[in-house]
Amino acid sequence: MSLASNLKEARIKKGFKQEELATLIGKSKNVVSNWERGDNKPDADTLFELCDLLDVDANYLLGWESNKQISLSISEQEHIKKLRALDVYGKKAVNSVLDIEYERCNYETEIAEEPMVYIPRVYYSQGASAGYGEYLIDGMDASEIMLPDTPKNRKSDYVINVDGDSMEPTFSDGDKLLVQHTESVNVGEIGIFIIDGQSYVKEFGEDRLISHNPKYPDIIPSEYSDFRCVGRVIGVMK
Numbered sequence: 001m002s003l004a005s006n007l008k009e010a011r012i013k014k015g016f017k018q019e020e021l022a023t024l025i026g027k028s029k030n031v032v033s034n035w036e037r038g039d040n041k042p043d044a045d046t047l048f049e050l051c052d053l054l055d056v057d058a059n060y061l062l063g064w065e066s067n068k069q070i071s072l073s074i075s076e077q078e079h080i081k082k083l084r085a086l087d088v089y090g091k092k093a094v095n096s097v098l099d100i101e102y103e104r105c106n107y108e109t110e111i112a113e114e115p116m117v118y119i120p121r122v123y124y125s126q127g128a129s130a131g132y133g134e135y136l137i138d139g140m141d142a143s144e145i146m147l148p149d150t151p152k153n154r155k156s157d158y159v160i161n162v163d164g165d166s167m168e169p170t171f172s173d174g175d176k177l178l179v180q181h182t183e184s185v186n187v188g189e190i191g192i193f194i195i196d197g198q199s200y201v202k203e204f205g206e207d208r209l210i211s212h213n214p215k216y217p218d219i220i221p222s223e224y225s226d227f228r229c230v231g232r233v234i235g236v237m238k
Helices: 003-014 018-024 029-037 044-054 058-062 074-085 088-111 151-155
Strands: 118-129 143-148 158-163 176-180 190-195 198-204 227-236
Touching: 003 029, 003 044, 003 058, 003 074, 018 029, 018 044, 044 058, 118 151, 151 176, 151 227
Parallel strands: 118 158
Antiparallel strands: 118 143, 158 176, 176 227, 190 198, 190 227
16 A cells, blocks of 8 residues: 555544644645645655654555565554454454455456456546535536446546545545436435535435535525536545
8 A cells, every 4th residue: 555545544543634634743734635645745754743643653654565574554453453352263264264265366366367448437636525615617627537447437427536524534635536427316325516606525415415524514505506416426436
């Protein structure tokens, strides 16, 4: 895993929002966001400060591995703790499943000789706000992005960036969402919505758009609002 993904995982695991972590290290939220997107990297002093705040070591954060030690992710460390707590029968059961899945995955890797096929999709780099709203105008700049030809990706019609953290921990700032074009979604589904020219990624409620981050209020469109749905979120681009 890269520094960008390791930093994001450690921050979320520790319970920090991007702006909270940024404040603790004396940086702006955009700086942390750029790190987690892989656009930039922290300097050495800041890296060690991040390690102290997030309770991880530099090897893990940087994704380094050596012949003597393998850098484990936080989730991998938790799996090991749970395994050690099992009795002999529990460990035997887990190891049996692990051996079966390891052989299956290695076999699939060996026979996967055909090159990956990719499909084109429209990509909006400035798109749905997961904050207080971002203007979305007709004819906004779009480019093309290539996705692996998978069943989920084939269901998508376009890819759009998340701007903000109101949908954390479900979606984070900078995530690229796979969206299926539709003019309506069911209650409880997450969609892309336009309200008076501003775009949002939110969960659709009975009478409101719901933020998953409790520090952001839900949005209740008025009867006079120009409100419409422009897509259903079906996943995050990997």
